[in-house]
Amino acid sequence: MPIQWRTITGKIDPVVEQMLRDLVQGINQLERPAGATATAQVIVQRSLPFPSVRVAQALSGRGTASDPLNVLVDGSSVTVNAQNQLQAAGGSGSTGATGAQGPTGPTGPSGATGPAGSGAFITGPTGIIGPTGPSGATGTGQTGATGPTGPIGPTGTGNELAYAEFASAIAPAATTEAAANTIVSGTTVAYTGSTIVLIEFFAVNARPAVVNGASLSFWLYEDGGSLGLWGFISAAAALGGQNLPVHLARRMTPSNASHSYSVRASVTTGTGLVNAGAGGTGNSLPGFLRITRV
Numbered sequence: 001m002p003i004q005w006r007t008i009t010g011k012i013d014p015v016v017e018q019m020l021r022d023l024v025q026g027i028n029q030l031e032r033p034a035g036a037t038a039t040a041q042v043i044v045q046r047s048l049p050f051p052s053v054r055v056a057q058a059l060s061g062r063g064t065a066s067d068p069l070n071v072l073v074d075g076s077s078v079t080v081n082a083q084n085q086l087q088a089a090g091g092s093g094s095t096g097a098t099g100a101q102g103p104t105g106p107t108g109p110s111g112a113t114g115p116a117g118s119g120a121f122i123t124g125p126t127g128i129i130g131p132t133g134p135s136g137a138t139g140t141g142q143t144g145a146t147g148p149t150g151p152i153g154p155t156g157t158g159n160e161l162a163y164a165e166f167a168s169a170i171a172p173a174a175t176t177e178a179a180a181n182t183i184v185s186g187t188t189v190a191y192t193g194s195t196i197v198l199i200e201f202f203a204v205n206a207r208p209a210v211v212n213g214a215s216l217s218f219w220l221y222e223d224g225g226s227l228g229l230w231g232f233i234s235a236a237a238a239l240g241g242q243n244l245p246v247h248l249a250r251r252m253t254p255s256n257a258s259h260s261y262s263v264r265a266s267v268t269t270g271t272g273l274v275n276a277g278a279g280g281t282g283n284s285l286p287g288f289l290r291i292t293r294v
Helices: 014-028 052-058
Strands: 040-044 069-073 076-080 086-088 160-166 181-185 197-207 215-222 225-234 244-252 261-267 273-275 287-293
Touching (some): 181 197, 197 215, 197 225, 197 261, 225 244
Antiparallel strands (some): 069 076, 160 287, 181 261, 197 244, 197 287
C-alpha cells in the first residue's frame, strides 16, 4: 500500500516540506524482495527540523501482518503493526514466570569401569567335587587287511623230516639209470639251504637176477632226477641168486627249496628182487625211506 502524503498542520518551511515529499516518494518506490523475512527499516535523520511523529504518521500503512515495517525516528523505533497503525516501541517487560519443568531426558551412557579396589578379600572355600560321570562306550575299530604271507620258516625241531614204507616185494627189470624202477618215495619237505639231513634206505633183502654175473643197482633220486649210484649188488659166477640185506645212508644239505626224495633200482639182465613184507610171525618187515635232521 503506498504512503499517502498528508498535510501537516502548522507552519512548515518550504524546504522541509519538499524534503518530506521526497522521502515519501522514495519509500513508495522501495521494492522489498518477495518472501523476505528480515524486518525493513526506514531511518529518519535526527537533524530533520520537524516533529518525528509527523514522519511516522506519513509512513502509516506500509506494514503487513507477516512482515511489519519498522521506522526509526530520532533514535526511537516506531513499528507499523498488523493493523497498519503506528506503535512506538515500549521498554522491556518484566521477566515472565519460569516454565514448567520438561520431561527427564534419556539415560546417558555408562561410565568407564573404575579401578579395582585396594582392600583385601578372602577366597571362598572350594566346592565339593561332583560325582564321576558314566564311562563312555568302547569303540570297535575295523579289522585290518590280512598281511602278505611270510617266507617259509625252518623245519621244526623234530629230527624226523620224512618217512615212507613199502610192505611188499618189488621186482625191478629196468636196465638203465634213467628208467630205473621206483622202490619207495618220501614226502615233499621244505628246506632252508642250511639244514643237514641224513637220508636212509632199508630192505630186508635184495638180489639181482638168478644168472651168473647179473647185478642190481640202487639210485637216489631228488625231484625226479638221479643224484647218483647209491648201492650195488653183483652175483658171483659160482654163487648166483644170492640175497643180501640192504641198509643205505647219505648225509647231505638240500638246497633252499621244497624237495622229494625216492629210491629206484635197475638190473643188468633178467629181473631182480627187493623184498619187504607186512611183518608178523614168519614174514618180512616193511622196507622204508627216512630223512632226519642231523
